[in-house]
Amino acid sequence: FNPGIDILPKQVEELKLRSGAIFNLLCVGQSGLGKTTFINTLFGTSVLSNVWQEVEYKQPNVSFAKTTRVVAHKAHLREDGFNLDFTVVDTPGFGDYIDNQFAYLAVTDYIDEQLRLYMFQEEQPYRDEKVDNRVHLCLFFINTSSRGISPGDIEAMKHISSRVNLIPVIPKADTLTTSEIAEMKRLVQQIITTQGIKICDFIDDESLKQSVTSQVPFTLIGSESYVYSTEAESSVLGRKYRWGIAEVENPEHCDFIKLRDLLMASNMVDLILSTELYYESCRSKLIRTRVKQAKEMFASDNSLANIDFVNPDLNSLDICKILCKFGKKQVDELVVQWSPIFVQKQLIMKKRYTEIITHEEKKFKDWKRALFAKQSAFNQEIDELQKQVAELSKDIHRLK
Ligand SMILES: Nc1nc2c(ncn2[C@@H]2O[C@H](COP(=O)(O)OP(=O)(O)OP(=O)(O)O)[C@@H](O)[C@H]2O)c(=O)[nH]1
Ligand SMILES: [Mg+2]
Structure with a gap:
């Protein structure tokens, strides 16, 4: 009798394949560097266009229209029974609209917010329609027009690389x-080496990262x-x-194919899995923070007084109650307080x-010093007057 256990791994694989994957790529960088053009190129190159079965939403090719809001270009890929939702998020040139010192915040806030939104969706009773916009990879377009790298770009890469590949x-x-x-x-x-900018830092496989x-x-x-x-x-x-043609898909002209292979063919799974791991660590950190905050907030609330905050695993149902009390609204308020802009303003x-x-x-x-000085001057004056009075009364005495 063969219970069929040996084919289980295959079935698991099959299940995974059927449920498919989601991959979100974020493109950031200063205005006019070619982010939108790159996305249109990526969507338009032959390898991809053959397999895109349905493009849900795609911007028409634009000449140079400044991107002024975050635009998601989505495509659904179905190949050999594998489903992939591929999204490239185009962003407005960063540093254009905000105070430059914190220009990177627009990007890091977006990345963090997608993780939190996913977490809150997981807490909903119905989770079938979850929208997963967690960023798996961020492409940073470096401004090379000054033949150097601006401090703003360095600062932004540092902050971005600490929360996403x-x-x-x-x-x-x-x-x-x-x-x-x-x-x-x-x-x-x-x-990268001197400023501690990490490349695809969330990937576990050290040799791949290297x-x-x-x-x-x-x-x-x-x-x-x-x-x-x-x-x-x-x-x-x-x-x-006039001198010739600069070809997108020629490895001698640029690394477009190399990058596209890395994204689409060789390392997409590594990028997805590493983001999943990072998400889990962020989620458990945020849950612990919410429990801690709730404990302080409801210190006087009798209905929560008996909950064991130290060992949340022992009473998960109670913890659920607490998490509902310290929900999205309260977390949003916390996030504002954590913002470097807020912290700087506070300082x-x-x-x-x-x-x-x-x-x-x-x-x-x-x-006070002036008053004391005045008082001691008065005292001295009084002393003088008293002395004079004493002298005068002595004189009176003598005259008698
Ligand atoms: N020479 C050259 N020009 C490019 C390249 N990629 C884009 N451009 C041109 O650069 C200009 C700006 O390109 P966009 O793709 O709109 O730039 P962007 O980064 O999306 O700009 P914002 O939306 O303002 O952030 C356009 O005129 C493009 O045709 C490239 O690889 N080489
Ligand atoms: Mg653009």
Whole structure:
């Protein structure tokens, strides 16, 4: 009798394949670097367009229209029974709209918020329609126009790489000479090591992480149109110049194919699994924070008084009650308090408050000192007068 256990792993595989995967790619960087063009190129390149069965939402190709809001380009991929929801999120040029010191916050807040939203969806009674916008990979478009890397880009990459898999790219490779590209690559590698910017840091496999790290930054050429190449005797995706054609899908011209393979073919699973692990750690951290906050908030609430906050695992139902009380609204308020902008404002206010207090205290002390001085002058005067009175009464006595 064969109970069929030996085919179980296969069935599990099958189940996994059927339920499919979700992959969310986030593109960020300053305005005009070619993020939107890259996305259109990625969606338009032959390998992908053959297998896209249905494009749910896709922006029409634009010439240069500044992206002014977050736009999700979605495609549903079905191949060999495998379902994949592939989304590329286009963002407005960052640093355009906000105070530059905290320009990166728009990106990091977006990344964090997607994790929290997913967590709250998991707490709902119906979870079938969960929307999963958790970011699996962030492509950072480095501004190379000054032939260097701006402090803002470095700061942003540092913060982003601590919460999501990050890959820096050098856009518009066709505008740089071979030696300039080599120099930019060297510079990026140097900055990664000296500034502690981590590349795909959430991937467990150290050798894979090392391999990706050694390949970054990927150079890109974006183009939404085909041009005729006499050399290849066919139309190629690229940009035509007087000196020749810069081809998107030519490995000698840029790393587009290398990057696309990494995303779509070789390492998508690693990126998805690593994000899942990171999400689990964020989720348990946030739950612990919510329980802790609830404990303080409801210290006087008798209905919660008997709950064992120290061992939440022992009374998960009670913990559920607490989590409902310290829900999304309260977490949103906490998030505002955690924001570096809020913390900085608070510090400035505190500094200002201390300055006012010190100033007032000094004024008060000076005033007190002046009063004391006046009082001792009066006392001296009184002493003098008393002396005079004593002298005079002595005189009176003598005259008698
Ligand atoms: N030479 C060259 N130009 C490019 C490349 N990619 C994009 N461009 C051009 O650069 C301009 C800006 O491209 P977009 O893709 O709109 O830039 P963006 O990063 O989306 O800009 P924002 O939406 O403002 O953040 C357009 O005129 C593109 O045609 C490239 O690889 N090489
Ligand atoms: Mg754009």
